[in-house]
Amino acid sequence: MKHSTRTEGEFTIVTIEESRMDAAVAPEFKNCIAQLLAGGANRLVLDISSVQFMDSSSLGVLVSLLKMVGNRGDLMIAGAKGIVADLFKLTRMDRVFRMVPDVGSVLGTVAA
């Protein structure tokens, strides 16, 4: 799964560079984020603004990652749009995750 990771202050920003997040990338995606969490990153911002399609299995991975983060930190979702944003709304996961329009606004709002 193509992605890039950078750190800004206390935040680890993971940018997904895939247009599809489906069952084919879900396991790798889970490992990759789980490793970041194990490595001590606990304020994660996941930039999915390039993602055009997401299915239930990838959303399920996000849910289990959110469980892993638990009370220790955050897992924020930035830039969900179109049918990806719809998937969060349909399943009510937009109420569970902290959803922000883009990475910039995460850094702004959270810092404030």
Place this chain on the structure above:
Amino acid sequence: MKAMILAAGKGTRVRPITDEVPKPMIPILRKPVMESIIELLRSHGANEIVVNTSHLSSVIENYFRDGSQLGVEIAYSYEGCMTDEGLEGKALGSAGGMKRIQEFSGFFDETFIVLCGDAWIDLDIGEALRRHREKGGLASIILQEAPREEVYKYGVVKLEENQRIVKFQEKPNPAEAVSNLINTGIYIFEPDIFEYIPSGVEYDIGGQLFPALVAAGEEFYGLPMDFQWFDIGSVSGVWAATRMALQGKIHGFQMPGKQVKPGIWTGINVSIDWKQVTMTPPVYIGGSSKIEAGAKITGPCMIGANCVVENGAEVTECLIGDYTRISGMASLDKKLIFGGDCISPDGGVMNVGEAQIRWLVDDMRRMLNPGDLHDMMLFSNMLSFHETIAQEKEVA
């Protein structure tokens, strides 16, 4: 008067709805728009109707058959051929389709009307015919005014003072449009029109025939008329027309079913726990549907026939196709659920199979498999956990 309904188009702007249902069969609150057109034709004495079909022809032909159940006579002109893989449509274009019928039997032997099968209308056809005859032209287009920014979707005409058409533009960009008078897809022709339509080739009314009439300096008129016209030629059009019908904004539209409470209509054999559902009108619920206690439905909303809306589901301003199960965890807001797709009025499409959310929204006749149940539990647990935390925070 004889009539022709144009029903051979693929309806690409209404995909994915038109993957299963040809455009003229798209219903506004259960009634296909073409059925409303046929009823209108009959009420104005046009009882002989030829329909050209191609894409999903059998859906149209099996529904209307010979027209006797609607009190008219219908015949079909199929455009395509039978192959080893089944029927293969090859549409001839709107004017090409007319020509094929004329060459076959000479059906159009008097003034006749041609209508696109993709709009709900209540045109006074008798009055339109009277005006056409008064002008004495070879062809007349029924026109309406449209907002400037929407003219790019239609044919636009420029009229002389006597309503003769001196320019016809097909789908111009708004800056270049010569007026805001648009073609409604309703035409009245004299049989001599066929002199302008070539034989055996694809030929379009708006794109080719009308510009040719203008170029030839033919007696060709535009008749602006005041009537209700709801174009369902796009997903947003279907969405808007259904909402208007539910809101009572389509004058003369017959609501299906019975009004059981103010602004709430249902078909027969419905199972609804009225005391424990939250329903905000206007809402229509089709026959044999079940709305469980704890469901929340906010209008304008249409739930089709044989649907199940489970306890906890939130359905807000949606059009839900027949045989849909909506799980108690689903929150549908401004969506069309149709043939396994979750469609936004702006055109975004999510296929529930591809997105693996059959546990959330699906055909109610399909059994959930273990994978579906796993997903349902995962999300459901997460949501209840989250809600519990939120409540605890509130208490604290």
